[in-house]
Amino acid sequence: MRATPNLPAARYWQTHAGLMLLLAACIGLGSVYAATTPLFDASDEVWHYPMVRHIADTGNLPVLDPADPGPWRQEAGQPPLYYFLMAQATRFIDTSDMARVRWLNPHADVGILTTDGNRNLVVHTAAESWPWHGTALAVRVIRLLSVLLAAGTVWCTYEIGLAVLARDRWLAACAAGFVAFTPMFLFISGTVNNDNLAMLLASLIVLLLVRMAAAPAAASVRQPAAHALLGLLLGLGALSKLSLLALFPVAAAVIGVLQIADWRSPAQRGAPGSMQRHALRLTRMLLLVFGIAALAAGWWFVRNLQLYGTPTGLNQFVAVLGVRSHPAGLQQLWSEREGFMRTFWGLFGGVNVPFPGWVYSMLNTFALVAGSGAFIFAGRMARRSALHSWLPLAVIIVAPLAVFVALLRWSTFTWSSQGRLMFTAIQSLAVLFAAGIAAWFPARWRTARNVCLSVPVLAMLALSAAAPIWIIAPAYAAPTPADLTQMKQTVGAGFGTPPSMRLLGYTLGATQVQPGDDAELTLYWQVLAPMQRDWSVFVHLIDEAQTIVAQRDTFPGLGRQPTRLLQPGQLLADRYVLRVPQTACAPARLQVQVGLYDFATGERLLTDTGAEYALLAELPLLAAAGGVPNALAINLENQVQLSGYELGPRTLHAGDALRLTLHWRALRAPAANYTVFVQVRGTGDQVWGQHDGWPLDGNAPTAAWQPGQDYADAHTLQLAANTPPGTYSVQVGMYNDRDERLTVISAGGEWGDNFVTLCPIRVASPD
Numbered sequence: 201m202r203a204t205p206n207l208p209a210a211r212y213w214q215t216h217a218g219l220m221l222l223l224a225a226c227i228g229l230g231s232v233y234a235a236t237t238p239l240f241d242a243s244d245e246v247w248h249y250p251m252v253r254h255i256a257d258t259g260n261l262p263v264l265d266p267a268d269p270g271p272w273r274q275e276a277g278q279p280p281l282y283y284f285l286m287a288q289a290t291r292f293i294d295t296s297d298m299a300r301v302r303w304l305n306p307h308a309d310v311g312i313l314t315t316d317g318n319r320n321l322v323v324h325t326a327a328e329s330w331p332w333h334g335t336a337l338a339v340r341v342i343r344l345l346s347v348l349l350a351a352g353t354v355w356c357t358y359e360i361g362l363a364v365l366a367r368d369r370w371l372a373a374c375a376a377g378f379v380a381f382t383p384m385f386l387f388i389s390g391t392v393n394n395d396n397l398a399m400l401l402a403s404l405i406v407l408l409l410v411r412m413a414a415a416p417a418a419a420s421v422r423q424p425a426a427h428a429l430l431g432l433l434l435g436l437g438a439l440s441k442l443s444l445l446a447l448f449p450v451a452a453a454v455i456g457v458l459q460i461a462d463w464r465s466p467a468q469r470g471a472p473g474s475m476q477r478h479a480l481r482l483t484r485m486l487l488l489v490f491g492i493a494a495l496a497a498g499w500w501f502v503r504n505l506q507l508y509g510t511p512t513g514l515n516q517f518v519a520v521l522g523v524r525s526h527p528a529g530l531q532q533l534w535s536e537r538e539g540f541m542r543t544f545w546g547l548f549g550g551v552n553v554p555f556p557g558w559v560y561s562m563l564n565t566f567a568l569v570a571g572s573g574a575f576i577f578a579g580r581m582a583r584r585s586a587l588h589s590w591l592p593l594a595v596i597i598v599a600p601l602a603v604f605v606a607l608l609r610w611s612t613f614t615w616s617s618q619g620r621l622m623f624t625a626i627q628s629l630a631v632l633f634a635a636g637i638a639a640w641f642p643a644r645w646r647t648a649r650n651v652c653l654s655v656p657v658l659a660m661l662a663l664s665a666a667a668p669i670w671i672i673a674p675a676y677a678a679p680t681p682a683d684l685t686q687m688k689q690t691v692g693a694g695f696g697t698p699p700s701m702r703l704l705g706y707t708l709g710a711t712q713v714q715p716g717d718d719a720e721l722t723l724y725w726q727v728l729a730p731m732q733r734d735w736s737v738f739v740h741l742i743d744e745a746q747t748i749v750a751q752r753d754t755f756p757g758l759g760r761q762p763t764r765l766l767q768p769g770q771l772l773a774d775r776y777v778l779r780v781p782q783t784a785c786a787p788a789r790l791q792v793q794v795g796l797y798d799f800a801t802g803e804r805l806l807t808d809t810g811a812e813y814a815l816l817a818e819l820p821l822l823a824a825a826g827g828v829p830n831a832l833a834i835n836l837e838n839q840v841q842l843s844g845y846e847l848g849p850r851t852l853h854a855g856d857a858l859r860l861t862l863h864w865r866a867l868r869a870p871a872a873n874y875t876v877f878v879q880v881r882g883t884g885d886q887v888w889g890q891h892d893g894w895p896l897d898g899n900a901p902t903a904a905w906q907p908g909q910d911y912a913d914a915h916t917l918q919l920a921a922n923t924p925p926g927t928y929s930v931q932v933g934m935y936n937d938r939d940e941r942l943t944v945i946s947a948g949g950e951w952g953d954n955f956v957t958l959c960p961i962r963v964a965s966p967d
Contacts, residue, residue, distance in 0.1 A: 216358070216369065218369065218370075218373040219355070219358050219372075219373060219376065222354060222358070222373060222376050222377055222380050223351050223354060223355060223380075225380060225381075225661070226347075226350060226351050226354050226380040226381075226386070226389075227347055227348065227351050229380075229381075229386050229664055229665060230346075230347035230350055230351070230386050230389040230390050231344060231347055231390070232390075232665075232668050233386050233387050233389065233390030233391075233667075233668055233672075234340065234343035234344055234346075234347055234389075234390030234391070235340075235390075236390075236668035236669070236672055236673055237387070237390060237391065237548070237549075237668075237672055238320070238322075238324050238328065238676050239301065239302075239322065239324070239328050239335075239336060239339050240302055240321055240322045240339075241319075241320055241321050241322060241324075241549050241550065241676065242387065242388075242390075242391035242392075242393070242548075242549070242550075243387075243388065243391065243393065243550070243551060243620070244275065244393065245339075245391045245392045245393060246302065246304070246321050246322060247271070247272050247273045247274070247275040248272075248275050248283075248391075248392045248393055248394065249298075249302075249335075249338075249339055249342070249392045250270070250271035250272040250275075250298070250302075251272045251275050251276065251278070251280075251283045252283050252286045252287050252290065252338075252342065252392065253287075253295050253298055253335075253338070254272065255280070255283050255284060255287035256287035256288075256290055256291040256295070256338075257295075261276070261280055261503075262276040263276065263507060264276045264277045264507075264508065264513060264516040264517060264519075264520060265516075265520075266516060266519035266520050269520045271298075271302070273520055273521075274517050274520040274521040275394075276520075277504075277513045277514070277516060277517035277520070278394055278441070278442075279394070279438060279439045279440055279441055279442060279497075279500060280439065280500065281394075281397060281436060281439040281440045282394035282396070282397040282398070282440055283394065285397070286342045286345065286392070289341060289342065289345055290338040290341055290342060293334065293337055293338045293341070294334055295334055295335045295338050296334070297327065297334040297335050298334075298335045300325075300327060301325075301327045301328065301334065301335040301336055302322055302335065303322050303323040303325070303762075304321070304322055304323075305318075305320050305321055305322055305323055305755060305759045306736070306799045307736065307753050307754045307755065307759060307799070308320060308321045308550060308759060309550075309552055310550040310551065310552060311550065311551040311552060311615075312552055313552060313554055314552070314777070315718075315777050316752075316758060316775050316776055316777040317754075317758030317759065317760075317775075318754045318758045318759040319549050319550065319552045319553055319675050319676070319759070320549075320676055320759050320760060321549070321550045323755070323759075323760070323762055323765075324676065324760070325765070339392055342392045343390050343391060343392060346389055346390065346391065346392065346393065346396040347389050347390055349389070349396040349397055349399070349400045350385065350386075350388075350389030350396055350399065350400075352400045352403070352404075353379060353399045353400050353403045353626070353627060354376050354379050354380045355376070356400070356403030356404055356406070356407045356627055357372075357375050357376045357378075357379045357403060357626075357627040357630050357631065358372045358373065358375065358376040359372075359407050360372075360375070360403070360406060360407050360410050360596065360627055360628070360631050361373075361374075361375040361376065361630075361631045361634060363407070363410045363411055363414050363592055364410060364414075364592045364593055364596055364631055364635070365631065365634065365635055365638075370650050370653070371634045371635065371638055371653070372631075372634070374633075374634040374637075374653045374654070374657050375627075375630040375631045375633065375634040375635075376630070377657040377660070377661070378629075378630040378633050378634065378656075378657060378660065379626055379627065379630045381657060381660035381661045381663075381664045382544075382545065382546075382626070382660060382664070383545060383546035383555075383660070383663055383664045383667050384543065384544060384545055384546045384547065384548075384619070384620050384623075385623060385626060386664050387546065387548055387667075387672075388620060388623065394440060394441055395441065395620070395623055395624070397440045397441075398437065398440045398441035398443065398444060398623075398624050399623050399624055399626065399627075401433060401436055401437040401440050401444065402437060402444055402447060402599075402603075402624040402625065402627070403627040404433050405430070405433045405434060405437060405444070405447050405451070406447075406595060406596065406599050406627055406628055407627075408426065408429060408430050408433065409430070409450065409451060409454050409595045409599075410592045410595050410596065411426075412426060412430075412454060412455075412458065413454055413457075413458070413591035413592045413594070413595050414591070414592045424485070424488060427455070427485050427488050427489050428488060428489075428492055430451060430489050431488060431489040431490060431491065431492030431493045431496075432492050432493070432496060434447065434448060434451060434489065434490070434492075434493040434496075435492060435493035435494070435495065435496025435497040436496055436497070438493065438496075438497040438500075438501075439496065439497045439500060441624065442512060442514075443603060443606055443607065443621065443624050444624060445606070446599075446602040446603045446605070446606040447599060447602065447603075448490070448493070449602065450595065450598050450599050450602050451489065452486060452489075452490075453598070454591070454595060455482065455485055455486060455489065456482060457591060458591075459478050459481060459482040459485070460478075462478065463475060463478040518613070518614060521614060522614070522615070523613050523614055524612075524613055524614065524615060525953055525954065525955075526941065526943075526953075526954045527612050527613050528611065528612050528613070528617075528951070529612075529943075529951075531951060532943060532951035532952075533608065533611055533612070533617055535945070535949055535950040535951040536617045536950065536951075538560075538950075539617065539618075540617050540618065540619045541560060541563075541564055541567075541619055542554060542555075542560055542619070543618040543619040543620050544618075544619025544620060544622065545559070545560055545563045545564075545619070546559075546663070546667060546671075548667070548671060548672050548675070549672070549675060549676075551618070553671060553672060553675045554671075555663075555667070555671060559663060562659065563660070563663075566633075566656040566659075567633070569636070569637060569640070570632070570633040570634075570636035570637045570656075571632075571636055572636065573635070573636030573637055573638070573639035573640050574632045574633075574635060574636035574639065575636075576636075576639040576640070577593075577632075577635040577636060577638070577639035578593060578597065580639070581593045595628075596627075596628035596631050596632060597628070597632070599625055599628045600622065600625035600628045600629055600632075603622060603624055603625040604622065604625070607621050607622065633656075634653060637649075637652060637653050637656070638653060640652075676760070678757075678760065679757045679758070679760060679761065679772065679773075679774070680773075681771065681773075682724055682725075682771035682772055682773035683773065684704070684705075684724060684771070684773075686707060686722070686773070687704065687705040687706070687707055687722075687724045687773075688705070688706070688707040688708070689705050689706050689707065689708070689816070689817070690704065690705040691703045691704065691705050691706060691814055691816065692704065692705075693807050693808065693809075693814040694728070694807060694808035695735075695795070695796050695805045695806070695807055695808070696729075696731075696805050696806070696808075697806070697808070698728075698729070699728050699729070699808050700727070700728055700729045700730075700731050700763075700805075701725055701726070701727060701728060701731075701735070701763070701766075701796065701805075702725065702726045702728055703723060703724070703725060703794060703814055704724040704725065704726050704771075705724050706721060706722060706723050706724065706794075706816055706817075707721070707722040708720070708721055708792070708816070708817055708819070709721065709722075710819070711819075711820075712819065712820040712821075712822055713780050713790075713819060713820075713821055713822070714780070714786065714821070714822050714823070714824050715780055715781060715782050715783065715784040715786055715821070715824050715830075716779075716780060716781075716782040716824070717779075717780050718777050718778065718779055718780070719741065719750065719777070719778045719779075719780060719819065720775065720776070720777055720778075721739060721775070721776045721778065721792065721816075722773055722774065722775045722776070723737070723739070723772075723773070723774050723776070723794060724771070724772070724773050725756065725771070725772040725773075725774070726769075726770070726771055726772075727766040727767060727768055727769060727770040727771075727772075728768060729768055730766075730767070730768065731763040731764055731766065732764065733763065733764070733798055734755065734762045734763055734764055734798070734799070734800075735763045735796040735797065735798060735805055736753055736754065736755055736796065736797055736798070736799045737753070737754055737755070737756055737774070737794070737795075737796060738751060738752070738753045738793075738794070738795055738796070738797060738813075739751060739752045739753075739776050739778060739792070739793070739794050740791075740792075740793045740794075740813070741778060741780070741790040741791070741792060741793075741819065742790060742791040742793055743784075743785065743788045743789075743790055743791075743821070743850075743959075744788060744789065744850075745785075745850035745851050745960075745961070745962050746851070746962055747850070747927050747959070747960040747961070747962050748927070748960075749780060749781065749784050749788070749790055749821070749959070750778040750779060750780050750781065750784075751778065752776045752777070752778050753799075754774075754776075756772055756774060757772060757774065758774055758775075758776075763796075780821065781957075781959075782832060782834075783830070783832065783834075783845075783956065783957060783958050783959060784821060784830075784959055785830060785847065785850070785958075785959035786821045786822060786823040786824065786830060787820070787821060787822055787823045788820075788821040789818050789819070789820055789821070790818065790819045790820075790821050791815055791817075791818055791819075792815070792816040792817045792818070792819055793813040793814070793815055793816070794813060794814050794816055795807075795812055795813035795814065826843070826844060828843055828844035828845075828863040828912075829844055829845065829846045829863075830844045830845050830846065830847075830958075830959075831843065831844045832844050832845070833947075834944060834956055835867070835944065835945045835946075835947075836933070836934060836942035836943070836944060836945070837942045837943055837945060838867055838868065838945065839866070839867055839868055839870045839871065839942060840864055840865070840866060840867060840870060840874070840902070840905075840934060840942065841864065841865040841866075841867050842862060842863070842864060842932070842956055843863040843864065843865045843910065844863040845860065845861060845862050845863060845932075845958055846859075846860070846861040847859070847860050847861075847930065847958060847959065847961070849961075850959070850961050850962065851961070851962045851963075851964055852919060852961060852962070852963055852964070853919075853963065853964055853966060853967075854919055854920065854921055854922060854923040854924075854963060854966075855918065855919055855920070855921040855923070856918075856919050857916050857917070857918050857919075858880065858889060858916070858917050858918075858919065858930075858961065859914070859915075859916050860878055860914070860915045860916075860917070860930070860932075860958075861912055861913065861914045861915075862876065862878075862912075862913045862915065862932060863910065863911070863912055863913070864895065864910070864911045864913055865908070865909070865910050865911075866902075866905035866906060866907050866908065866909050866911075867907060868907050869903075869905065869906065869907060870902040870903060870905055872902070872903060872936040872937065873894065873901045873902055873903045873936070873937070874894075874902045874934035874935060874936055874942065875892050875893060875894060875934065875935055875936075875937075876892070876893060876894070876895055876913060876915070876932065876933075876934055877890070877891070877892045877931075877932065877933055877934070877935060877955075878890065878891045878892075878915045878917055878930070878931075878932050879930070879931045879932075879955075880917065880919060880923075880928050880929070880930055880961070881928060881929050881930075881931055882923075882924075882926060882928050882929075883926070888919055888920045888923045888928060889917045889918060889919040889920060889923070890917060891915045891916065891917035893915070895911055895913040896911060896912075896913055896914075897914075900913075902934070919963065923963050924963070925963050925964060925965045926962070926963055927960050927961070927962050927963075928960060928961050928962075928963060929957050929958075929960050930957070930958040930959070930960065930961060931955040931956065931957050931958070932955065932956050932958060933954060933955040933956060941954035941955065942954065944956060
């Protein structure tokens with residue numbers, strides 16, 4: 201693809217010096233992210249790289265297998281082009297040390313924002329340090345190659361901006377700067393991720409479509425070479441990421457519009473056989489484009505059909521990835537908009553290392569101003585009659601809409617409402633961003649316009665430059681040395697025979713808690729001897745029914761210091777934050793139990809007294825204020841509130857009856873007669889007891905409820921006679937005559953599960 205039309209290549213970079221600076225900044229910052237982000241502690245890199253290594257070692261693609269997902273997990277179902285290219289670039293590197301370098305943290309809080317740490321997806325050791333070798337070298341090489349791919353996306357954005365924005369180099373540079381300095385874009389660019397190739401190919405496709413749309417229709421419709429190139433890019437795009445399939449109908453629409461425009465042109469209007477000639481040419485061009493695309497990518501879809509029974513293999517992909525508990529409606533997806541925008545602007549690590557809140561507020565404000573202005577800009581362009589004036593704009597509007605609709609559908613049944621998945625359309629969004637801000641200024645205010653355009657771009661540059669040192673590096677910093685002067689209570693419990701670890705003492709941050717509170721606990725450990733196994737720390741809050749009310753499980757050092765790495769004499773001070781569930785049964789007295797166990801086997805490391813844990817203290821759990829037991833305020837789709845509940849007995853035997861009273865309040869007149877369900881669920885979500893019925897044994901149908909009225913709704917359910925001993929969850933909710941459940945809406949407006957989990961019960965062994 202040529203550089204900017206009508207400009208000799210020798211003068212291109214001299215004329216577009218601003219673009220050179222942007223590309224240099226993008227490559228420089230992307231390289232900083234690539235060097236700063238710890239290996240595999242980036243969005244799905246821990247699964248992407250094993251795909252590359254497998255291809256480099258075997259020359260073959262792995263097979264998706266939900267029963268044995270392998271180290272690549274769902275990424276085995278991704279289109280393979282990126283992985284093939286990166287495998288060729290790194291096949292000369294000996295990566296036999298991957299298992300040692302890719303040391304998974306089994307307790308990592310992926311996608312969860314915690315206040316006590318445990319963010320690292322893998323354990324980081326000296327094997328990652330400079331000079332790089334083995335797996336560390338291969339990953340760094342791929343990261344740097346990915347940065348170059350990202351720079352290509354920035355270049356495409358600039359060229360698209362020139363084509364759409366009347367060759368205004370300042371606007372085009374600001375659009376390219378928006379891409380280059382979006383922190384999440386830079387973060388992804390510095391990781392092993394197929395998004396980097398997908399973004400470049402999507403940008404090349406949009407650039408070619410925009411140039412075809414900007415040229416006179418008579419010229420565009422007679423360019424078989426351009427159509428062949430478009431087909432090749434579409435095929436390669438389909439081989440890089442399935443989301444690029446959304447651009448296929450966009451390409452077909454542009455080709456069709458150009459053919460129709462040429463047919464309706466004065467030179468063709470009324471000519472004998474004109475309609476037939478154009479219909480035949482349209483058919484030939486579509487066959488050319490999609491025939492080449494099929495030749496490039498069809499083999500992979502045929503492979504999927506043979507292996508998985510579907511051309512995309514998404515049935516097996518989803519089986520490995522996992523799905524939501526129920527399909528999300530538009531209201532639920534809208535409620536997830538905050539997380540969506542965070543993952544667009546910058547949510548690092550395993551989607552668990554955020555910016556401060558004010559950063560997102562600032563960036564969202566920029567987007568709101570630009571988005572509003574984009575409507576103004578589009579309105580002005582729509583009034584122009586010349587096709588080549590408005591069709592390029594239509595391309596950069598329709599392309600992200602197509603990607604968004606595809607993502608919306610994907611997000612209805614998977615937890616994929618992440619803004620970064622829109623990055624295949626970031627080039628179009630960036631041009632609309634620049635055009636939207638510029639639209640607020642009259643043409644004569646060019647200087648003011650340029651200054652205001654610079655503000656968000658420079659702010660994003662500052663954020664992007666600061667984030668690696670300000671946000672990312674501190675998230676993985678080594679724990680600070682233990683300060684034993686802060687320890688309030690002494691324990692002295694040894695673990696192991698002879699003891700390998702000693703729990704010196706603790707500091708408990710609260711003397712009492714209520715449902716919904718956080719309980720803070722700092723444990724002080726001393727390492728006594730080297731350990732050959734990775735023991736995990738558990739902290740449990742146990743109630744009188746011997747069920748776990750809250751827990752925290754991590755490697756020592758909040759995930760950063762497995763016991764195999766600890767040295768005798770080392771002191772640790774680990775701070776844990778345990779969230780007491782809102783639905784916890786209260787009042788109660790909670791035992792604070794601490795111990796060590798092997799995550800792989802479940803085996804506990806006994807104390808020097810033979811116990812499975814050290815009992816630290818009792819923590820009173822006070823009942824929440826309210827006029828009913830276990831007072832709550834759980835909103836079910838703004839129709840009904842679960843105000844509280846009574847449950848008993850908490851300890852049962854197989855075949856026993858569980859009695860439960862649910863306290864409901866009508867928030868408004870319910871839209872239907874809802875059935876209440878109560879289920880006792882065990883491992884694998886198997887139901888061991890259930891009761892369904894209208895409230896109050898059918899005497900209070902919800903359609904007759906009045907806003908503000910309270911109802912005490914009693915249920916009795918029988919446990920199955922073969923219920924094995926163990927701990928079971930109790931789930932309740934409501935559904936209508938179409939089996940559609942009411943969804944829980946949080947206090948912040950987010951839609952969640954379509955059931956409420958109450959406090960657990962325990963089924964005891966037969967006497």
